Amino acid sequence: MEYLGDIQYRRSREQLRFREVHNFRFLGAEIDPALARIAELSTGIFDVASSMILLNDGTTQHISARAGLAASKMTRDLMSCTERLVAGQCLVVPDASVDLQLKDDPLVIGEPSIRFYVSVPIVSARSQVIGSLCIFDTRPRLNFPKRDQENLKSLARLVTDQLETKRLSETRRAALCLNRTSPDAILHISSAGTITYANRAARTIFGFEKNELIGASISILLPPRLQRKMAAVVRKFRSAGTEFLSFTPIESTGVHKTGGEFPIEFSAGIWANAGSFSMGVIIRDVTERKRREASFEMLFDRNPIPMWIFDAETLDFLSFNDAACTLYGYSREEALRRNALDVRLEEERDMLRSTIMSFGDFYQSERPGIHRTATGQKIRVMTFARRTRHADRDCVVVANIDVTERERALSELASTQIFLDAVVESIPSMVFVKDALDGRFILLNKAGERLLGISREELVGKTDFDLFDKDEAERFRQADREVVALGKLVTIENEPLSTADGIRSLRTQKIGVPDADGNQRFLLGISEDVTERLKVEDRNRHLSLHDILTDLPNRLSFQTCLDQHLSRPEGFALLLLDLDKFKAINDSLGHHAGDELLRQLSKRMLMIKGVDDILARLGGDEFGLIHRGDIGRDSVRQLAETLVSVVGQPFKIENRDVSVGCSIGIVIKPEHGTTADQLMKRGDLALYAAKAAGSSGHIIFEASMEEKADRERQLREELSSALSKAQLSLEYQPIVDTTSGKIVCCEALLRWRHPERGRISPAEFIPVAEASGLIEAIGKWVLQQACREAANWPENIKVAVNLSPKQFSGFELAATVATVLSQSGLSPNRLELEITESVFLTASEENVRLLNQLKTLGVGIALDDFGTGYSSLSYLRRFSFDKLKIDRSFVADLTSSQENLAIVRAVIGLGKSFSAVVTAEGVEDAAQFSVLADEGCDQCQGYLLSRPVSGSMIAPLLERFRYQRVSR
């Protein structure tokens, strides 16, 4: 330990010496003339051969001066003798040849044969040995008295003084140079307060000339408060009695020659000087710095961006601007007690620390970091940091941009984007986006991938020319250009597209999408694959124009065809065909059989028709044929006859032979008309006439049909007011019991007395009333009228009222009958309702139900005109009639026609077996009456017994029948 301590001591001593020597380093490089004179002086004074001044340059000793014979270089031994000298010592070697250490020294053995050697240390003002002064002689000298030693030491001190003088003059020169170049004002002030020195900067800063400053009072440069401060410092210096007192820089103001004040930084030192004192003053003009500080304040403190400055080493906040205080919720004082880590999350602090250490001049966070506010709320912040010097420290100035809201908005935007993407992706139509300029695909959705059979990765970047053949691509490109030029949504229907699955039809909507500058930058397209839909539409169109059952054109397309043919000059024949008694087939065999018949029938007709003819099913059992080519009457008749006969051939349906007839109405263009309406109407009239003629056949239109139709139309118009104008009335025709010859019932028959036309037959106007719907009101009136009248008759006389099948259409019939009965007071069993078979032609189930309702009321139901209609006995099974009325057409020939007699006989038999009363109509002569009576017919009605008479005539008639017997 001691050894180590010794080394340390020596090392520190060496260091001190080194520093001392260093101060004089610049002196030792050359032989100094002043030192040479001292060497010469030493040689002379001590009468020696040589003297030498050695100076240590930190590592070795150099000869700085010499005199006499002295060797040009020193030996190590001699040197080390001097090196060991300490301040105040004097090394005296009387005879080196006998000195243990020096006797072998080359300078002793050889030239210059040193014998006598004295060395004294050269000691600096701070008592450091910086070299040595040596004298030599070639002769030994046994005595070197104390006085001489002291003299040599004085000479060594002279060397020190010389060195010190030189050093001071150098320092002074350096100081002056420094003063001249300093940007700060440097002033020397005497104890009296006058300026004794002012550098160049002092003159520029304060605006004075040199002669104006030197000798002037320092007070001309300083404001009173700074003068007072100086005075206080001087007082302190005096009372303290120290050598030197400095005061740390203070900020104050300086006074310019022009009187203006400017900010300064003032520092000064006072030192004792020959019983008084002097003062050195350094004044720094900080105008610029203040300006910078002010702008810093502007830029920093009041910057709307939250900013702070922290010490790069301690991370303590040094400044915290207003915006940062607001954002982080700290007062400035609170903030300045914290450091840069405090606003961060625990887990991010290490990273932050290392970032602060490692970043260069500038740092910018790549993504938002999480900061904590005073309340602990987390905010997302982008940071921008720059290293800076602030308040004499290495600092970091940081700007913090709160992106919490923006990020939230962005994430909302992102989620909106995701939503939109999802929508686009799940749209079943192809969605694509192209670059409007070069036509390259930018986007394609899943449906588009499926349709084009290409993945979007493959597609993006390609143009239509990479995907489709040249013509197709050119077509797409052209369409795109038009869309972009138009700047509006464009819809392209049925746009063909070649795909692996063949040509598809697209319905494409395209629109240009502008960029921020309003230029059409993109082209957005949505293509719906409408191939299937078009097929369905085609099918629907076909269905809408064709009949499902027969696949023939329907009425709609027939009309279109008709219009088309009418627009051409050629003539044609229009045949309207209606099946006879088709309803009966449907009813008896079922709809399925009816359908099958229609199918087979249309096939047959298709084979008959001409190649250019058009056959259509116009409705139920109604067909239309447009026949072209030879439209001469004979030719057309021929065709019609063929049709009638072909249709008339039996059909094989469900293994049964089924026959049906048909009637055909014919019109010819242009003979019978030139408009569709006209031709169809006239064709209908002809058909109507053909039907009316009964049994299958055809009729060509004639003008009289139209006249008849016109009359019917006129009647219809007049009939509607006939009731209110009291033109209608009832007549009653008695029905007589065959056996007793007494009147048992009277049939009410409607009469219309037209003011101009006179009496109009019900056979003519009833169908008109039925066709126009007037029958309901009229029928009700008849019922009321008849019941009211009959209520006055004797109890045993019934009244029969005819009911049209049309009166069955409403469901109120039973209710109406009940009301009328109760209003008239007629007993229900005195009312007989006559219906015809046609009631069973439509909605027969419903009508049977209605009939039963009527029967429940107690009303009798008679089947009128029995034998004329379809004469299906099934009616009799479905409803039990109270009466059967044999049609007068059978009665007329009764006496001459065996056939009719057979029918009458059969009906009478039927009536008996169903317990129905049988009445014969149209009994005009006694012979008929006689046959009927013989056959057992219950009742007779006819002119023989009485014509229909007015209501007022019934009473006398009854009176007459009381006594009159029917003559046979």
Ligand code: C2E
């Ligand atoms: P219908 O029900 O068969 O009525 C009997 C028709 O035969 C009546 O003709 C009557 O005048 C006529 N007649 C009676 N006896 C003879 C005769 O011996 N010889 C001939 N040749 N004819 C005879 P009308 O009054 O012209 O009535 C014709 C048809 O009009 C009626 O035939 C009936 O179907 C219908 N009709 C008459 N009145 C009404 C009514 O109020 N309502 C409805 N729905 N139909 C009515």
Ligand code: CA
């Ligand atoms: Ca009748």
Ligand code: CA
């Ligand atoms: Ca009748």
